[in-house]
Amino acid sequence: MLSGTSWAFNVSEDLWRSYTWQIQNRIKTLEDLKRFIDLTPEEEEGIRKTQGLYPLAITPYYLSLIDPQDPNDPIRLQAIPRAVEVDPKVQSKAWADPFKEEGQIPGLTHRYPDRVLMVVTTFCAVYCRHCMRKRIFAQGERARTKEEIDRMIDYISAHKEIRDVLISGGEPFSLSNEKIDYILSKLRDIDHVEIIRFGTRLPVLAPQRFFDKELLKILEKHSPIWVNTHFNHPKEITPLAQEAVDNLLRHGVPVNNQTVLLKGVNDDPKVMLDLMRGLLRIKVKPQYLFHCDPVKGAVHFRTTVDKGLEIIDYLRGRISGMGIPTYAVDLPGGKGKVPLLPDYVISREGNTFTFKAFDGSKVVYTIDEPL
Numbered sequence: 001m002l003s004g005t006s007w008a009f010n011v012s013e014d015l016w017r018s019y020t021w022q023i024q025n026r027i028k029t030l031e032d033l034k035r036f037i038d039l040t041p042e043e044e045e046g047i048r049k050t051q052g053l054y055p056l057a058i059t060p061y062y063l064s065l066i067d068p069q070d071p072n073d074p075i076r077l078q079a080i081p082r083a084v085e086v087d088p089k090v091q092s093k094a095w096a097d098p099f100k101e102e103g104q105i106p107g108l109t110h111r112y113p114d115r116v117l118m119v120v121t122t123f124c125a126v127y128c129r130h131c132m133r134k135r136i137f138a139q140g141e142r143a144r145t146k147e148e149i150d151r152m153i154d155y156i157s158a159h160k161e162i163r164d165v166l167i168s169g170g171e172p173f174s175l176s177n178e179k180i181d182y183i184l185s186k187l188r189d190i191d192h193v194e195i196i197r198f199g200t201r202l203p204v205l206a207p208q209r210f211f212d213k214e215l216l217k218i219l220e221k222h223s224p225i226w227v228n229t230h231f232n233h234p235k236e237i238t239p240l241a242q243e244a245v246d247n248l249l250r251h252g253v254p255v256n257n258q259t260v261l262l263k264g265v266n267d268d269p270k271v272m273l274d275l276m277r278g279l280l281r282i283k284v285k286p287q288y289l290f291h292c293d294p295v296k297g298a299v300h301f302r303t304t305v306d307k308g309l310e311i312i313d314y315l316r317g318r319i320s321g322m323g324i325p326t327y328a329v330d331l332p333g334g335k336g337k338v339p340l341l342p343d344y345v346i347s348r349e350g351n352t353f354t355f356k357a358f359d360g361s362k363v364v365y366t367i368d369e370p371l
């Protein structure tokens, strides 16, 4: 049985389960997409106007999650271009690189002393319309060369304060197993690098990548490796996504999730509760809920901070603390992420606090140190 609504893809289960097939059969043109979905005029215009700037690519798997009858389907909003992406009125209050990721060494961002971000490719399985690195779409699909990777690794090697390396993109798991093994081996040769993390959306966009036993063995060999993925909606939690996550967990790779708060997709407390519950069911830990960044081409997905706080407040008491992500906003100028919390301390006098409990009641509690 094929997963999801595999309507219109007349393929064997073997092919559907093949990552290579999913990538080779990505939908990349207006004509192609029209074979599967009745596009709205806004979408048709969007696909034409974003060509070359913010390209279109959707795996058959991710496309199959769309309800073609629903113009506001949350998968559709994340995957199909709309004209608003290039509307100057809407996008003028946004920046290509608001967080100053681009630095001295191509692909490397060293913001926090102990952590470094490596962007190893511009390729993605699906070009998410809300991508925070939308600026790199126009560079075409290009993986960093061995020389470029070596430069990044030399930098990490020379900076002893770096303990944590985040490998992202683009889609880092689009690299070949050999290249992934090469990068991990080089990083493991550096004594001060303790933790290696991948920022990947393939569990959501093409979970078939993690059916590859060779890749899983490479990750296991270079333990501790962590995966940060990016589920945004409960519809994305499918049996195939679960299988991918299971494979990672079985090979010792914990899977954490970073959701982005997106207007029309998940800016609804009930949807978010469903998502967080679904993630815990497949043993994915919700780590962050990011406020949508002012990124050119994606700023129309922004909602208010009050909406984000409302969602976090709604989750409290309805799901285990394990299922409540840290709501965070990225500060401009490369000043990093800061957490945002609803006000649980209503007032405070000395050590006497008035708290708001999960059920909304007020509790006065004096928390003294022992003498």
Ligand SMILES: *Cc1c(COP(=O)(O)O)cnc(C)c1O
Residues within 6 Å of the ligand: 109, 110, 111, 112, 115, 116, 117, 166, 337
């Ligand atoms: C988000 C980010 C990190 C990782 O931050 P964590 O809070 O540890 O997940 C590291 N470097 C850069 C540039 C980042 O944007």
